[in-house]
Amino acid sequence: MKIRISSFYNLLFIAALLGCLVAPAQAVDIESVLNTAYDKYRNLEEGANADYIPALAKVDPELFGIVLVTVDGKVYSVGDVTSEVSIQSISKVFTMAKVMEESGPDAISDNMGVDATGQVFNSIVAIEQYKGQQMNAMVNPGAITATSMVKGKTGEDVWKSIIGTYDDFAGRKLSVLEDIYKSEAETNQRNQALAMLMYAYGRIETDPLVATDVYTRQCSVGVNARDLAMMAATLANGGKNPVTGKQVIGSDIVPEVLAVMATAGLYDDSGQWLFRTGLPAKSGVGGGILAVSPGKFGIAAISPPLDPAGNSVRAQKSIADISNALCGNPYDPVPEGSCGSK
Numbered sequence: 001m002k003i004r005i006s007s008f009y010n011l012l013f014i015a016a017l018l019g020c021l022v023a024p025a026q027a028v029d030i031e032s033v034l035n036t037a038y039d040k041y042r043n044l045e046e047g048a049n050a051d052y053i054p055a056l057a058k059v060d061p062e063l064f065g066i067v068l069v070t071v072d073g074k075v076y077s078v079g080d081v082t083s084e085v086s087i088q089s090i091s092k093v094f095t096m097a098k099v100m101e102e103s104g105p106d107a108i109s110d111n112m113g114v115d116a117t118g119q120v121f122n123s124i125v126a127i128e129q130y131k132g133q134q135m136n137a138m139v140n141p142g143a144i145t146a147t148s149m150v151k152g153k154t155g156e157d158v159w160k161s162i163i164g165t166y167d168d169f170a171g172r173k174l175s176v177l178e179d180i181y182k183s184e185a186e187t188n189q190r191n192q193a194l195a196m197l198m199y200a201y202g203r204i205e206t207d208p209l210v211a212t213d214v215y216t217r218q219c220s221v222g223v224n225a226r227d228l229a230m231m232a233a234t235l236a237n238g239g240k241n242p243v244t245g246k247q248v249i250g251s252d253i254v255p256e257v258l259a260v261m262a263t264a265g266l267y268d269d270s271g272q273w274l275f276r277t278g279l280p281a282k283s284g285v286g287g288g289i290l291a292v293s294p295g296k297f298g299i300a301a302i303s304p305p306l307d308p309a310g311n312s313v314r315a316q317k318s319i320a321d322i323s324n325a326l327c328g329n330p331y332d333p334v335p336e337g338s339c340g341s342k
């Protein structure tokens, strides 16, 4: 169809039409998206606290909080965002990031690998299958190995470097929840065995029991939902904490960090999660989950009851709803603001 532009009014009409087509969709009210998800899931009574680490069974199962931090440093929150739980497996992301920062991403892919194992997170079979390779730093053998690769002369040096990195990601000083550490240290014989095997295959080159102890400490660090969301937002913002402004890791390694999270962040349900949200994420048996929408926001939720795969039930559901309402899926090619109907 040919449009004849014959008058000023025709031009005006076309301009108005174009304006309509390209005008940004009405800004989504992030606060109300968070509130809606919180109200929808706060009374959901599914799942159970992890209890293989005895202290985790005692954490209040009703604790529920959600925080979203945008890459320009705006913080949105709902529910309990001050109570701390142990970071657990979520710590694996930030220790791996530290190793990549110090030694390059290939140090990780060349040592334990960056592949999904198809086995549970503390599988001995997964080590045996490929002699400690072709796994990843989100499962326990790979994670303890990553801890052993952080530079430092002694275990104490390595620990200080790790906790300092977490502090920078979170934008505040974090500390160990001693009751969790004690409980896990008394019951972590399986992790000691995993570390010994990784040592036997030459993947760990330092004292494997020291590495396991530092790993146990890193898993016992206390975090609230705001801390986790800030850590996620730092990744979303190219490694720079959006509130403190500190460049914590180089932006060049963020894609590799996110790729490993996408591959193996939610245990055996990592594929399910990616299918539903497209978000690189990591969960922990303490009940936290954080997720990253690159260039947009970091989001986290804490709720201790876990599903059979070991992922927080309320945290998964609320983060998925919120991200989908805010067009957080990096694989979604639809224009900004028009994906909220999912």
Ligand code: GLU
Pocket: 087, 088, 089, 090, 121, 122, 140, 184, 191, 216, 219, 283, 284, 285, 286
């Ligand atoms: N510290 C826990 C362990 O090693 C972490 C497990 C998890 O959160 O997946 O068993």
